[in-house]
Amino acid sequence: MAQPPADHFKKLIAHSKEYGFIFQSSEIYDGLSAVYDYGPYGVELKNNIKDCWWAAMVQMHENIVGLDAAIFMHPKTWKASGHVDAFNDPLIDNKDSNKRYRADQLIEEYIDKLDEKIGKEVEKAAKRFGDTFDEELFRNTNPRIVEYRQKAESIAHRLATYMSASDMAALKNLIEELEITDPESGSRNWTDVRQFNLMFSTQLGNIAGEEGKLYLRPETAQGIFVNFLNVQKSTRQKIPFGIAQIGKAFRNEIVARQFIFRMREFEQMEMQFFVRPGEEMQWYEYWKNARMRWHLAMGTPQEKLRFKDHDNLAHYANAAVDIQYEFPFGFKEMEGIHSRTDFDLSSHQMLSGKKLQYFDPELNESYVPYVVETSVGADRTFLAMLSQSLVEETVPDAEGNDSTRTVLTLHPALSPVKVAVLPFLHHKDELTNAARDVFNSLKFSFQCQYDEHDAIGRRYRRQDAIGTPFCVTIDFETIENNTVTIRERDTLRQERVPISRIEEVVRQKVDIRSILSGLS
Numbered sequence: 392m393a394q395p396p397a398d399h400f401k402k403l404i405a406h407s408k409e410y411g412f413i414f415q416s417s418e419i420y421d422g423l424s425a426v427y428d429y430g431p432y433g434v435e436l437k438n439n440i441k442d443c444w445w446a447a448m449v450q451m452h453e454n455i456v457g458l459d460a461a462i463f464m465h466p467k468t469w470k471a472s473g474h475v476d477a478f479n480d481p482l483i484d485n486k487d488s489n490k491r492y493r494a495d496q497l498i499e500e501y502i503d504k505l506d507e508k509i510g511k512e513v514e515k516a517a518k519r520f521g522d523t524f525d526e527e528l529f530r531n532t533n534p535r536i537v538e539y540r541q542k543a544e545s546i547a548h549r550l551a552t553y554m555s556a557s558d559m560a561a562l563k564n565l566i567e568e569l570e571i572t573d574p575e576s577g578s579r580n581w582t583d584v585r586q587f588n589l590m591f592s593t594q595l596g597n598i599a600g601e602e603g604k605l606y607l608r609p610e611t612a613q614g615i616f617v618n619f620l621n622v623q624k625s626t627r628q629k630i631p632f633g634i635a636q637i638g639k640a641f642r643n644e645i646v647a648r649q650f651i652f653r654m655r656e657f658e659q660m661e662m663q664f665f666v667r668p669g670e671e672m673q674w675y676e677y678w679k680n681a682r683m684r685w686h687l688a689m690g691t692p693q694e695k696l697r698f699k700d701h702d703n704l705a706h707y708a709n710a711a712v713d714i715q716y717e718f719p720f721g722f723k724e725m726e727g728i729h730s731r732t733d734f735d736l737s738s739h740q741m742l743s744g745k746k747l748q749y750f751d752p753e754l755n756e757s758y759v760p761y762v763v764e765t766s767v768g769a770d771r772t773f774l775a776m777l778s779q780s781l782v783e784e785t786v787p788d789a790e791g792n793d794s795t796r797t798v799l800t801l802h803p804a805l806s807p808v809k810v811a812v813l814p815f816l817h818h819k820d821e822l823t824n825a826a827r828d829v830f831n832s833l834k835f836s837f838q839c840q841y842d843e844h845d846a847i848g849r850r851y852r853r854q855d856a857i858g859t860p861f862c863v864t865i866d867f868e869t870i871e872n873n874t875v876t877i878r879e880r881d882t883l884r885q886e887r888v889p890i891s892r893i894e895e896v897v898r899q900k901v902d903i904r905s906i907l908s909g910l911s
């Protein structure tokens with residue numbers, strides 16, 4: 392049942408809480424803004440996503456190895472990486488509402504509105520012209536659309552130029568020129584735009600002042616760069632090779648809305664691929680495609696994914712593209728693929744005074760490798776998985792009447808619980824004992840759940856709502872002939888199988904191989 396995106400998003404947030412996927416951090420104290428806790432089913436789903444990434448990157452590539460670097464790093468790391476000087480967002484306050492915004496996002500939202508207007512014109516015309524409608528021709532020739540598009544392109548170009556030049560005054564002028572108002576209050580009473588550093592800092596116990604100032608890492612990548620030679624030497628990797636890492640990152644985001652899309656504490660899955668200088672563009676293309684295939688293999692429909700080249704390159708990159716996902720609030724970045732040149736290794740080499748070079752036996756020369764990075768948010772992938780799998784649908788109930796069910800149609804390999812074991816009646820010892828036996832044999836292989844409360848129909852619905860692909864029901868026939876019914880979440884088909892076959896039936900669907908095989 393299709394729902395307007397805003398309603399769907401509200402339902403998703405409510406569902407996440409009600410069914411133990413995501414809770415607001417410190418909720419009993421009214422929460423901490425943009426910080427979230429993963430509940431019992433959330434942690435399972437997130438771990439499954441991380442396992443799929445790790446298997447696709449580390450297990451399936453003989454030349455990619457893993458790392459788990461500490462969150463705290465020597466403060467010079469962040470000087471070398473450019474984060475102390477340049478990891479800023481342009482901040483603007485509205486003097487009437489006292490609300491804080493990112494100046495670049497206010498301008499981007501203005502551009503999005505122009506795109507929406509184009510979309511509406513196209514929709515109207517499609518209705519008017521019916522089957523004879525030529526959308527491409529209409530987009531290229533309709534004067535109103537051409538005007539909107541030119542305006543959007545010109546603003547996007549100016550935004551990229553001002554951001555690259557860190558020209559805060561020009562950003563403010565653009566906001567005034569476009570008459571952008573505070574989305575909350577409608578006021579145009581803005582402060583100047585100023586730079587805001589996104590790193591959280593803290594103090595090392597035994598050193599006072601600036602020298603003891605530590606940062607919570609804003610990305611996991613730097614732990615990989617500073618360990619580049621340790622890893623290369625200890626694993627005897629030859630270029631090209633990669634180092635992969637999953638871990639927490641922290642950013643003091645100015646505007647943190649949209650649930651777990653933009654958090655102040657989040658988790659990244661990053662891989663830095665070290666290559667010969669000059670070969671980075673071919674690897675950039677390779678990883679762009681490989682990473683898109685991973686998202687598709689996770690069950691994401693093609694039309695919900697797209698590439699978006701960066702208009703405004705970061706200080707370290709010579710090429711960058713995002714994989715965007717169509718979240719309920721529009722297409723937004725889920726993953727970044729960046730050609731980072733030799734910027735990071737060279738900067739660390741310079742500031743530390745330690746060589747970070749690789750001796751290439753084939754070329755018989757040493758060089759600082761170039762790096763292609765793939766960086767995807769575990770939380771944004773989680774949000775994508777939830778938002779595309781949360782469905783309300785009409786299905787027949789036990790009497791054959793229409794009833795509505797809420798179901799998470801997650802890929803079975805990602806589901807938090809793989810199989811639920813349900814005695815048909817809870818007050819019959821022979822049924823509950825038999826069900827416990829089934830649970831106790833399956834628990835060695837899968838994340839299972841035993842549930843004997845409520846009527847069987849309600850128990851099925853509860854499992855549907857957390858995305859459990861199989862429910863196994865133990866009834867009186869089980870006692871007679873050692874068979875159970877297996878109910879499949881998606882088809883609602885119920886099949887009678889011997890207890891000895893349950894594991895085989897479940898495994899066929901929930902094996903991570905069914906995702907990984909989509910990658911070759």
Ligand code: ATP
Nearest residue numbers: 652653654657659724725726727766767768770771
């Ligand atoms: P954005 O433009 O949305 O702020 P970014 O370009 O700064 O993102 P990167 O530095 O490329 O993001 O980080 C790589 C990935 O880490 C992103 O694609 C995203 O999935 C994730 N990520 C970054 N910031 C956050 C955040 N505040 N909350 C959740 N995930 C994040």
